[in-house]
Amino acid sequence: MKKEIARECGVTPSAVTQWVTGDSKSMKPENLFALAEATGVSAEWLANGTGGMTKETSGFDANVEPDNGPVRFYEYPEISWVQAGIAAEAVEVWNVSSSEKHPSDAWAGPNGYWLRVKGPSMTSTAGISFSEGMVILVAPGFDVENGQFTVARLVDTNEVTFKQFIRDSGKAYLKPLNPAFGTIEMDHTWQLLGLVVDAKWPRASLI
Secondary structure (H helix, E strand, C coil): CHHHHHHHHCCCHHHHHHHHHCCCCCCCHHHHHHHHHHHCECHHHHHHCCCCCECCCCCCCCCCCCCCCCCCCEEEEECCHHHHHHCCCHHHHCCCCCCCEEEECCCCCCCCEEEECCCCCCCCCCCCCCCCCCEEEEEECCCCCCCCEEEEEECCCCEEEEEEEEEECCEEEEECCCCCCCCEECCCCEEEEEEEEEEECCHHHHC
16 A cells, blocks of 8 residues: 555655655655545645545534644745745746755745744734844735735736735735834735745744
8 A cells, every 4th residue: 555655645655654654754745645635635734734624524523533643844945035926836936956945843835935034023021022134934925914914026026025914994904023123014916825834933043
């Protein structure tokens, strides 16, 4: 069985064994989708243990809970702000094979990518804060709800910014955490590129 799955996923049988036992500390998004296709199990269930186990039962309220398996990690490339601004699906458009990659236990979809925080606009003296030099994981196409963090693009100039998304009285805003910077009211010239699902200091900056 493992040989058949390995053949369909384009990996070695030993890689499949590591997936099953949880010895693999990092699972690439393309391998996750290939495994889901080969086994008939939903990618969401494989990634997070949520939803239906199979595609047919996804969303079905089953009367059993999945066993909590080992935490999976996914690797995503770090791209530049210029790359993020040129296209929402930046990972598909740009050659990122040589880009630095960072792991995360957060699922950012097949086209997720990291951006390095620039400037002090998202630093705060209280509560959550994002300092310059940290990296944020962007999940392109994910819905962004009030109070969550997002990356948005000014369509006319392809300028990209990282802010907190606020919806108030029927209007949408991009709010910095640093009160020294102004809040931006969104209009048709702005496009949300994705939801920020993780943030951290790169390992290299701590060594």
